Amino acid sequence: MQIQVHSDNHIQSSIRLEEWVKNTVESTLERYEEDLTRVVVHLRDENGDKPGPHDLRCQLEARPKGHQPISVTHKADTLEQAIDGAAIKLESALEHMFGKLRSKRAAAAPTADSGEADALLEEEFLENEQAALNS
Template identity: 70%
Template sequence: MQIQVNSDNHIQGSIRLNEWVRSTVESRLERYEEDLTRIEVHMRDENGDKPGPHDKRCQMEARPKGHQPISVSHKAESLELAVEGAAEKLNHALEHYYGKQRSKRAVTQQESSANDADGLLQEEFLENEQARLS
């Protein structure tokens, strides 16, 4: 899983910040590592140089293999809280997404086994009918 970290002009991007963001994202989403190709992290100061409450924004976009991207964002008073909040939201979104995928597979498997059972019952019925008529 590749993690891309981007920041706007008002946020001082540094190697230390990028490493911290990567480790935060990896630790929260490690269980999905095999299912995702990439996560993009966009950090932004909404007010630029002006201070203000909840002006730090972090948007994360996860790219599940073979599916549409999933995007979340979180605003907070500090960059750290914005990143942690977005990582937590993305974790919940992926949990929900993959939970739905598992449910769909389970329903499909149940339908498949029910169809197999119906086919076996039909075969047995036809064999019995043929034996009765002979």
């Protein structure tokens, strides 16, 4: 899983910040590491130089293999809270998505005398492959 970190002009970017963000995202999403191609992190100070509550925003966009991207945003008073909150939201969104996929596969599981379910799984596989090629 590749992690890219981007920040606006009002957030002082550094190698140390990028490493900390990458470690936080990796540790929170480690169970999905094989299912994700990339996670893009956008850090932004909503009010610029002006102080204000909940003005730091972290947006995480995950790219699951063969599926549409999933994006979450969390605003907080500190960068650490914004990143942690967004990582937890993304973990929850991925759990929901992959849980639904597991349920669909279980419902379409082939029976001993049914080749129809195999055809459906093959069709789904081909659709996912095509989507992966297009992204």
